[in-house]
Amino acid sequence: MADILPRLWFPLSAAAATTGIILLIRDYVHGERCPSKATMEGKTVIITGANSGIGKETAKELSKRGGRVIMACRNMDKCKEALDELVQETGNKNVHCQHVDLASFESVRKFANRINKSESKVDVLINNAGVMRCPHWKTADGNEWQFQVNYLSHFLLTNLILDKLKAAEQGRIINTSSIAHGHGKIKFDDINSKDKYDDVEAYSQSKLALVLFSLELSNRLEGTGVTANTVYPGVTKTNIGQHKLSKVDSVVTKPFMWFTLREPARAAQTGIYLSVAPEVADKTGKYWKDTVAIRPAPQGNNEEVAKKLWDLSLKMTGLPEDMTSNDQSKEEKTS
Ligand SMILES: NC(=O)c1ccc[n+]([C@@H]2O[C@H](COP(=O)([O-])OP(=O)(O)OC[C@H]3O[C@@H](n4cnc5c(N)ncnc54)[C@H](OP(=O)(O)O)[C@@H]3O)[C@@H](O)[C@H]2O)c1
Numbered sequence: 001m002a003d004i005l006p007r008l009w010f011p012l013s014a015a016a017a018t019t020g021i022i023l024l025i026r027d028y029v030h031g032e033r034c035p036s037k038a039t040m041e042g043k044t045v046i047i048t049g050a051n052s053g054i055g056k057e058t059a060k061e062l063s064k065r066g067g068r069v070i071m072a073c074r075n076m077d078k079c080k081e082a083l084d085e086l087v088q089e090t091g092n093k094n095v096h097c098q099h100v101d102l103a104s105f106e107s108v109r110k111f112a113n114r115i116n117k118s119e120s121k122v123d124v125l126i127n128n129a130g131v132m133r134c135p136h137w138k139t140a141d142g143n144e145w146q147f148q149v150n151y152l153s154h155f156l157l158t159n160l161i162l163d164k165l166k167a168a169e170q171g172r173i174i175n176t177s178s179i180a181h182g183h184g185k186i187k188f189d190d191i192n193s194k195d196k197y198d199d200v201e202a203y204s205q206s207k208l209a210l211v212l213f214s215l216e217l218s219n220r221l222e223g224t225g226v227t228a229n230t231v232y233p234g235v236t237k238t239n240i241g242q243h244k245l246s247k248v249d250s251v252v253t254k255p256f257m258w259f260t261l262r263e264p265a266r267a268a269q270t271g272i273y274l275s276v277a278p279e280v281a282d283k284t285g286k287y288w289k290d291t292v293a294i295r296p297a298p299q300g301n302n303e304e305v306a307k308k309l310w311d312l313s314l315k316m317t318g319l320p321e322d323m324t325s326n327d328q329s330k331e332e333k334t335s
Helices: 004-029 053-064 076-090 105-118 145-160 162-166 179-183 199-220 247-260 269-276 303-317 328-334
Strands: 044-048 068-073 095-099 124-127 172-176 227-232 287-289 292-294
Touching: 004 247, 044 053, 053 068, 053 076, 053 124, 053 269, 068 076, 076 095, 095 105, 105 145, 105 162, 124 145, 124 269, 145 162, 145 199, 145 303, 172 199, 172 269, 179 199, 199 227, 199 303, 227 269, 269 287
Parallel strands: 044 068, 044 124, 068 095, 124 172, 172 227, 227 287
Antiparallel strands: 287 292
16 A cells, blocks of 8 residues: 555646646636625616526526516416526525516517516616527517517517616616627628528528627716626537537537536526626626627727618617607607
């Protein structure tokens, strides 16, 4: 035994050092944790797609911090299940499920009307729900699925409840995009991919639209105190790949997933930071990754395209042309 120990010392130390380095790299790959301990007591937050993945983890943390959390989901059974888990884990009973199906403008309008009636203010709106690379489906309104679910319905919802965000001490709008926005192009001549559908192109377009939305919205909200930012959560272990990941993919990629893909709780950190931190109260129109504002891809910084997209989005959602905010008469006109 005494002979073996000195011989094992080197391989064991090397193995321990390698493991340490791997864990450090993994931690780096998985991004920053929210550095702010700020509370959400007295604050109301709406999170779309809060029953799963990044949205659910965001809802959990904001509940833990004492917020009034409205989980805006399309499937009430899944929402209730997630709500029960949240209440049990956080002890916060001020968490609520509300129905919204982003594939239907009518559903978005009904949801917005309920919020406008029940809430005196909304402190944080997190436009998180999304779908990735689905087949060429059409929504109830005749639009390409990803463009409406990921972007257009969030555009509509945000505008319809904007007065509630303005009524907050300092309202915050957070749009969830993706690195895929960098491959995106807004196809003004074929926005719904009628001529040619490519699921990657359509996802990228929808995620670029969200970056441009934050840019234009932040300009329009200047002087109101309400901020609009975009987050990129990182590549994360969630259900978002459900339309594309084959069984073979899952088996082959699984061993690498532990190392490279983020846990949803980690991916949620930047959105949580933008929701709670006092130091970002005046940061607007920015693109965030790992709790730091970075430059989006060049096409995400194009103010001309952002304006053109805004005008098109007004037409497609049926909002009034001069809509920069939502007053009661405009809302009644559009509902
Ligand atoms: N995971 C990643 O690697 C990654 C990377 C970059 C960006 N993102 C973005 O992060 C956001 C959250 O996605 P995730 O990764 O957490 O995926 P997820 O687990 O699939 O969560 C997506 C959420 O969106 C909801 N949703 C889908 N269609 C909806 C509709 N028509 N109406 C209302 N809600 C709908 C889903 O509800 P159901 O459960 O009912 O389907 C679910 O709650 C998405 O915007 C995604 O594009 C994710």
